Amino acid sequence: MGFPYPSDPRETVLLSKYFGDAGARSYTGWTERGGYEGVKTALGMAPEAVVEEMKASGLRGRGGAGFPTGLKWSLMPKKADKPHYLVCNADESEPGTFKDREIMRWTPHALIEGCLIAAHAIRAERIYIYIRGEYTEPLAIMERAVAEAYANGAAGENVFGSGTRIDVTLHRGAGAYICGEETAMLNSLEGKRGNPRIKPPYPAQAGVFGLPTTINNVETLAAVPHIMVRGAAWYKSLSLSNPKSTGTKLISVCGHVARPGNYEVTMGTPMRELIYDMCGGMRPGRTLKAVIPGGSSVPIMNAEEADRCLLDYEGVVAAGSMLGSAGMIVMDDSTDMVRAIWRLAKFYAHESCAQCTQCREGTAWTTKILERILAGLGKESDLQLLLDLSENMTGKTICVLSDSCAAPIVSGIQKFRGEFDAYLAKARTPAMATA
Amino acid sequence: MSLKSEQTSAHGGVPETTAPYQPVFVGAARAELERLRPSYPTMQALLLPALWIIQRERGWISEAAMAEAGEVLKLTPAYVKGVVTFYTMYHTHPVGRHFIQVCTTSPCSICGSEETLAAILRYTGCGELGATSSDGRFTVIEVECLGACGFVTPIMVDDDFIESVTPERVPDILARYP
Numbered sequence: 366m367g368f369p370y371p372s373d374p375r376e377t378v379l380l381s382k383y384f385g386d387a388g389a390r391s392y393t394g395w396t397e398r399g400g401y402e403g404v405k406t407a408l409g410m411a412p413e414a415v416v417e418e419m420k421a422s423g424l425r426g427r428g429g430a431g432f433p434t435g436l437k438w439s440l441m442p443k444k445a446d447k448p449h450y451l452v453c454n455a456d457e458s459e460p461g462t463f464k465d466r467e468i469m470r471w472t473p474h475a476l477i478e479g480c481l482i483a484a485h486a487i488r489a490e491r492i493y494i495y496i497r498g499e500y501t502e503p504l505a506i507m508e509r510a511v512a513e514a515y516a517n518g519a520a521g522e523n524v525f526g527s528g529t530r531i532d533v534t535l536h537r538g539a540g541a542y543i544c545g546e547e548t549a550m551l552n553s554l555e556g557k558r559g560n561p562r563i564k565p566p567y568p569a570q571a572g573v574f575g576l577p578t579t580i581n582n583v584e585t586l587a588a589v590p591h592i593m594v595r596g597a598a599w600y601k602s603l604s605l606s607n608p609k610s611t612g613t614k615l616i617s618v619c620g621h622v623a624r625p626g627n628y629e630v631t632m633g634t635p636m637r638e639l640i641y642d643m644c645g646g647m648r649p650g651r652t653l654k655a656v657i658p659g660g661s662s663v664p665i666m667n668a669e670e671a672d673r674c675l676l677d678y679e680g681v682v683a684a685g686s687m688l689g690s691a692g693m694i695v696m697d698d699s700t701d702m703v704r705a706i707w708r709l710a711k712f713y714a715h716e717s718c719a720q721c722t723q724c725r726e727g728t729a730w731t732t733k734i735l736e737r738i739l740a741g742l743g744k745e746s747d748l749q750l751l752l753d754l755s756e757n758m759t760g761k762t763i764c765v766l767s768d769s770c771a772a773p774i775v776s777g778i779q780k781f782r783g784e785f786d787a788y789l790a791k792a793r794t795p796a797m798a799t800a
Numbered sequence: 801m802s803l804k805s806e807q808t809s810a811h812g813g814v815p816e817t818t819a820p821y822q823p824v825f826v827g828a829a830r831a832e833l834e835r836l837r838p839s840y841p842t843m844q845a846l847l848l849p850a851l852w853i854i855q856r857e858r859g860w861i862s863e864a865a866m867a868e869a870g871e872v873l874k875l876t877p878a879y880v881k882g883v884v885t886f887y888t889m890y891h892t893h894p895v896g897r898h899f900i901q902v903c904t905t906s907p908c909s910i911c912g913s914e915e916t917l918a919a920i921l922r923y924t925g926c927g928e929l930g931a932t933s934s935d936g937r938f939t940v941i942e943v944e945c946l947g948a949c950g951f952v953t954p955i956m957v958d959d960d961f962i963e964s965v966t967p968e969r970v971p972d973i974l975a976r977y978p
């Protein structure tokens with residue numbers, strides 16, 4: 366559903382079916398709507414069999430990287446001779462992305478159920494759900510839902526009479542985009558600064574508290590109960606273009622469309638259909654200029670690329686970007702691209718954890734250069750300098766925040782060069798130069 | 801428990817009064833922290849929850865409070881300070897009675913969030929970002945993506961999350977925060 370708008374017939378509503386329906390929030394309301402059946406099925410199966418089901422479904426991580434979920438679970442040690450953990454990534458801070466919030470606000474039990482199934486599959490005794498500090502309302506709703514889950518025997522020492530103990534702990538973040546990076550999140554959970562860790566070791570070997578850990582995004586986990594109930598083959602059949610992209614995807618659409626919001630589409634749906642049919646097109650009298658399709662960390666697309674883009678992992682790559690978290694930022698012809706890119710660079714400069722030189726210096730320096738270009742004080746050599754710095758910021762750091770800052774800068778200069786040149790031309794005029 | 805005095809003036813100036821430090825983790829707050837203990841295998845992991853409790857009780861996190869958190873969780877004050885300053889939501893200085901956060905990251909910025917921010921600064925009389933209004937009522941800051949980019953402008957007033965704020969709506973909304 367394009368919450369807060371009514372659902373569009375062209376959507377495939379699975380995770381978003383009950384967005385806007387407050388009755389779905391309670392334990393009873395949720396079970397009345399078929400909830401908690403998937404976990405009961407899973408508990409009756411061996412953990413390996415649940416993992417195989419996930420592999421067969423083709424489900425891939427919705428947090429940004431698109432890593433196959435079943436494969437990720439299979440990397441956990443088979444024996445639980447020491448505690449295993451599941452960490453649910455509810456830090457959602459990628460500019461353009463606001464889907465996990467709706468899942469927690471409207472269907473908290475769907476998330477809890479998905480977490481329980483995952484915990485059973487990886488033999489985890491405890492689930493940590495790490496929620497960004499600003500999400501006060503989702504946190505309050507999740508708190509109530511967790512208490513209800515305990516009260517109804519869905520969590521705790523004997524989950525649905527299976528003899529399995531699984532505990533659920535909500536953990537509130539405190540304002541830091543970088544804590545969405547999985548190893549930074551583990552450090553933050555441990556009561557440390559949220560600095561990403563050098564890998565290996567990978568979390569499946571040494572995760573939170575040095576113990577085997579799987580980290581999954583909210584939307585990934587919320588999809589899991591549907592697969593348990595309706596089967597991997599059914600889930601895999603939800604695919605319009607490439608068999609490696611299956612299921613539905615919540616797309617958060619923001620920016621200059623008539624109806625921004627969350628839309629749930631089958632993998633492979635044309636972006637054009639989403640923007641013009643479901644979101645009501647551009648604002649009156651405006652035309653599409655650019656789209657950042659995967660949250661702010663991916664390359665910017667121009668209108669031509671957006672027009673031929675299919676919304677799945679492969680389709681967005683073929684159109685010159687990445688699906689990422691599927692937070693789609695839509696910009697019309699009124700947008701000053703240089704300014705929009707500067708504001709993104711400023712975001713990354715603010716959010717860099719400052720461990721790596723290329724990132725700490727690169728994000729701050731590129732922001733400054735863009736600032737002076739905007740002020741009409743740019744130099745001809747500035748664009749090359751931006752590209753050189755971006756090159757240095759890509760593929761050389763502990764995590765990819767640094768690369769994420771470079772992506773919109775490089776693609777912006779490539780695809781919207783004229784706008785940069787116009788600012789530089791202004792700088793060359795004598796009146797500006799002496800001002 | 802150390803009884804270092806707590807600085808009560810704003811923004812690191814000379815303390816106006818030096819009342820003896822009253823510990824946070826006694827009574828109900830202490831019990832709240834104890835209840836969280838079994839959820840984590842280490843004491844250190846209780847640091848973020850403990851800091852949230854301090855901020856709820858005191859409005860901000862002073863050096864003395866950091867020392868107390870350290871003492872309770874067996875961490876050095878320097879370590880605690882290192883963690884507190886990493887996270888943007890913990891206040892290391894007193895703030896106004898109502899703390900306002902306004903998103904101006906690109907998705908909001910291209911839809912006009914800066915005008916809303918300007919209207920908020922005007923209404924509150926704060927003058928500039930990060931400053932507290934002279935009546936002590938408001939502090940306003942600009943923040944990065946609040947995760948509600950489809951509903952421009954999202955703002956937070958204390959723990960309230962408010963969406964689709966426009967310059968015209970500012971007076972009505974903020975009137976609710978005396």
Ligand SMILES: Cc1cc2nc3c(=O)[nH]c(=O)nc-3n(C[C@H](O)[C@H](O)[C@H](O)COP(=O)(O)O)c2cc1C
Pocket residue numbers: 425426427428429430431432437454455456457458459542543544545546547548580581582583585586764765766
């Ligand atoms: C800088 C940075 C920020 C990230 N922020 C988030 C986030 O807010 N939420 C999220 O689920 N994943 C985020 N990720 C991706 C996580 O590291 C991780 O890949 C993901 O949570 C794994 O879950 P999945 O396999 O279910 O997608 C971020 C990654 C990076 C590098």
Ligand code: SF4
Pocket residue numbers: 543560561716717718719720721722724725762763764765766767
């Ligand atoms: S790339 Fe940036 S955010 Fe990531 S670890 Fe290095 S300094 Fe920190």
Ligand code: FES
Pocket residue numbers: 460461462903904905906907908909944945946947948949950954
């Ligand atoms: S950019 Fe403002 S809420 Fe995301």
